[in-house]
Amino acid sequence: xxxxxxxxxxxxxRLCVKVCPTNVFxxxxxxxxxxxxxxxxxxxxxxxxxPVDALYVAPQADKSANPDEQELIESGRLGSWxxxxxxxxxxxxxxxxxxxTPFFEVFTEAxxxxxxEIGK
Amino acid sequence: MSQPALKEALKLTADVLVIGGGPAGTWAxxxxxxKGVKVILADKGYCGSSGATAPxxxxxxYVKPEEELREAAKASRYAMGGKLxxxxxxxxxxxxxxxxxxxxxxxxxxxxxxxxxxxxxRGLQGPEYMRLMRKLVKKAGVKILDHSPVLELLADEHGVxxxxxxxxxxxxxxxxxxxxxxxxxxxCAFLSKALGxxxxxxxxxxxxxxxxxxxxxxxxxxxxxxxxxxxxxxxxAYYSYASFYYEDGSVVEGAGSKKGRSVIARNLLAGRQVFAxxxxxxxxxxxxxxxxxxxxxxxxxxxxxxxxxxxFPVTLRLEGTVRGTGGIRITDEQCGTGVPGLYAAGDAATxxxxxGGFTGGGSHNAAWAMSSGSFAGEGAAAYAAGLGRHxxxxxxxxxxxxxxxxxxxxxxxxxRTAEYVEAxxxxxxxxxxxLFRTEQGLASSLERxxxxxxxxxxxxxxxxxxxxxxxxxxxxxxxxxxMYSSALARTETRxxxxxxxxxxxxxxxxxxxxxGGLDQVWVKTEEVAKESVxx
Numbered sequence: 001x002x003x004x005x006x007x008x009x010x011x012x013x014r015l016c017v018k019v020c021p022t023n024v025f026x027x028x029x030x031x032x033x034x035x036x037x038x039x040x041x042x043x044x045x046x047x048x049x050x051p052v053d054a055l056y057v058a059p060q061a062d063k064s065a066n067p068d069e070q071e072l073i074e075s076g077r078l079g080s081w082x083x084x085x086x087x088x089x090x091x092x093x094x095x096x097x098x099x100x101t102p103f104f105e106v107f108t109e110a111x112x113x114x115x116x117e118i119g120k
Numbered sequence: 121m122s123q124p125a126l127k128e129a130l131k132l133t134a135d136v137l138v139i140g141g142g143p144a145g146t147w148a149x150x151x152x153x154x155k156g157v158k159v160i161l162a163d164k165g166y167c168g169s170s171g172a173t174a175p176x177x178x179x180x181x182y183v184k185p186e187e188e189l190r191e192a193a194k195a196s197r198y199a200m201g202g203k204l205x206x207x208x209x210x211x212x213x214x215x216x217x218x219x220x221x222x223x224x225x226x227x228x229x230x231x232x233x234x235x236x237x238x239x240x241x242r243g244l245q246g247p248e249y250m251r252l253m254r255k256l257v258k259k260a261g262v263k264i265l266d267h268s269p270v271l272e273l274l275a276d277e278h279g280v281x282x283x284x285x286x287x288x289x290x291x292x293x294x295x296x297x298x299x300x301x302x303x304x305x306x307x308c309a310f311l312s313k314a315l316g317x318x319x320x321x322x323x324x325x326x327x328x329x330x331x332x333x334x335x336x337x338x339x340x341x342x343x344x345x346x347x348x349x350x351x352x353x354x355x356x357a358y359y360s361y362a363s364f365y366y367e368d369g370s371v372v373e374g375a376g377s378k379k380g381r382s383v384i385a386r387n388l389l390a391g392r393q394v395f396a397x398x399x400x401x402x403x404x405x406x407x408x409x410x411x412x413x414x415x416x417x418x419x420x421x422x423x424x425x426x427x428x429x430x431x432f433p434v435t436l437r438l439e440g441t442v443r444g445t446g447g448i449r450i451t452d453e454q455c456g457t458g459v460p461g462l463y464a465a466g467d468a469a470t471x472x473x474x475x476g477g478f479t480g481g482g483s484h485n486a487a488w489a490m491s492s493g494s495f496a497g498e499g500a501a502a503y504a505a506g507l508g509r510h511x512x513x514x515x516x517x518x519x520x521x522x523x524x525x526x527x528x529x530x531x532x533x534x535x536r537t538a539e540y541v542e543a544x545x546x547x548x549x550x551x552x553x554x555l556f557r558t559e560q561g562l563a564s565s566l567e568r569x570x571x572x573x574x575x576x577x578x579x580x581x582x583x584x585x586x587x588x589x590x591x592x593x594x595x596x597x598x599x600x601x602x603m604y605s606s607a608l609a610r611t612e613t614r615x616x617x618x619x620x621x622x623x624x625x626x627x628x629x630x631x632x633x634x635x636g637g638l639d640q641v642w643v644k645t646e647e648v649a650k651e652s653v654x655x
Contacts, residue, residue: 020165020166043175044418045175058422096231099232
């Protein structure tokens with residue numbers, strides 16, 4: 001679930017308040033805060049939209065994980081999902097363009113066929 | 121009947137109101153707007169990020185219009201679905217999906233291209249897809265109300281005429297008077313935290329039933345996804361490459377992602393943790409898997425787990441009717457519900473028409489959402505346009521089965537709502553009630569659910585964000601009752617519906633189960649359209 005709004009990074013653009021489907025965030029003064037953590041559904045959408053990589057959603061869906069901001073920055077996890085989708089500035093392509101699902105379907109068919117032959 | 125609205129901050133009128141801004145809702149809004157009528161779309165969260173599709177990636181049932189390919193596509197899951205799908209509906213959905221996907225390409229969706237530069241249109245990445253849909257809907261002149269859940273439908277003696285709700289971010293009430301309403305609120309996953317599913321609480325089923333519509337196939341509602349115990353990422357497809365183990369490293373015999381899901385469930389029920397490892401994917405395949413469904417790896421990466429090499433604990437998370445096929449009964453080709461002015465699309469509508477009693481996986485679901493959304497949008501637009509001047513002089517009232525009030529309700533209501541939610545979850549989550557169904561298990565659960573409904577039915581619900589949660593609890597309770605009443609009536613095993621006490625399928629039950637009712641739940645049978653047997 002959502003664990004962090006980096007107060008150093010947040011620019012108060014309200015985008016997380018706007019896009020969170022379960023209305024987890026609120027504004028406190030000029031910055032966004034986690035107002036209803038228990039409503040978080042761990043869908044990672046807020047991270048995808050945050051323009052300054054200020055948010056971190058821990059993969060644990062049911063209990064709080066209390067990660068350390070400095071560690072998240074050092075391990076490259078802060079902002080990693082936006083980068084994965086290709087919505088970060090300077091991204092060469094988006095996840096949609098890179099999508100290998102169709103190729104992978106064909107590959108998998110061939111691959112599974114091969115495995116079956118080996119099985120014989 | 122609820123009180124008339126007193127201090128609504130936002131009162132709007134439209135020809136078509138679409139409830140829900142996922143794939144089905146946005147396609148409905150787009151196609152309705154293309155008919156030249158005024159459209160408003162209200163989303164419980166944010167149109168563009170709400171629902172099961174946005175955070176995910178999905179295949180799409182995109183099949184070229186060549187007879188051989190189409191016939192193979194239709195036949196592929198027909199038997200698995202218990203032969204309840206319909207030939208004609210599959211044709212319509214395949215046609216419309218093909219058309220819509222090509223349209224998405226023209227509208228700017230960045231489909232991947234092969235070496236010859238041909239686009240591959242068999243998949244969609246959720247974040248990109250839904251961001252584009254929001255953009256297209258706005259461009260078409262549709263007014264979007266974000267964070268605006270519906271509390272009830274409005275209707276008069278001629279039919280459904282709008283909806284009323286509350287804006288969760290400022291607490292103010294809203295209402296839209298409309299000539300026609302499309303329900304595209306998704307299925308019901310009972311707040312299980314399956315990926316993106318916590319906004320999907322069966323609200324639309326309740327609204328439709330309160331307006332007099334019925335449901336179909338609610339026995340096909342026990343979808344569970346394999347997922348890491350700690351995680352919300354419910355993507356089961358890749359587990360076809362997994363082997364399953366006990367903690368000591370010995371293999372769980374018979375466990376698998378398809379038929380072996382029951383084996384996993386039985387172990388979990390017996391208190392034995394099951395672990396998985398995707399050791400069936402070799403090194404050549406691993407990078408391809410990684411790019412095709414990137415979000416599958418997100419929770420592993422963040423916990424430093426290599427799912428191809430490391431064992432990780434798994435569970436089965438309830439996806440209810442989001443992946444199950446039950447939903448609002450469709451009575452005509454425009455996705456009408458039999459109630460004048462009321463249409464349903466996507467997971468909110470029954471998907472039996474193309475899948476029968478077994479989920480078609482993401483690709484059928486995505487195809488159904490964009491096709492049924494388009495049918496419903498066109499149907500609603502035509503209906504609203506046909507009302508003419510008559511639509512200007514309506515004074516519809518709210519249909520909520522519980523009284524909705526403006527004044528403060530008693531203290532402690534929020535805590536009670538949480539208790540109701542937990543109580544319903546305790547009936548629908550357990551594998552030994554919902555997955556392995558028996559007459560005794562279903563009947564005793566139904567008794568408790570009926571009691572829960574009775575308690576909630578008469579309590580006053582405030583038109584506030586807290587009140588929205590109370591209505592969700594009611595919707596989940598009602599949904600569970602239609603599910604288990606239908607499951608009791610189907611004394612056989614068909615599609616995903618598994619009866620422990622009736623393990624085989626019974627030819628004399630090759631029919632649909634229609635259900636409905638609020639205080640008194642009813643179930644009756646309906647014949648499957650004849651042409652389906654031609655397959």
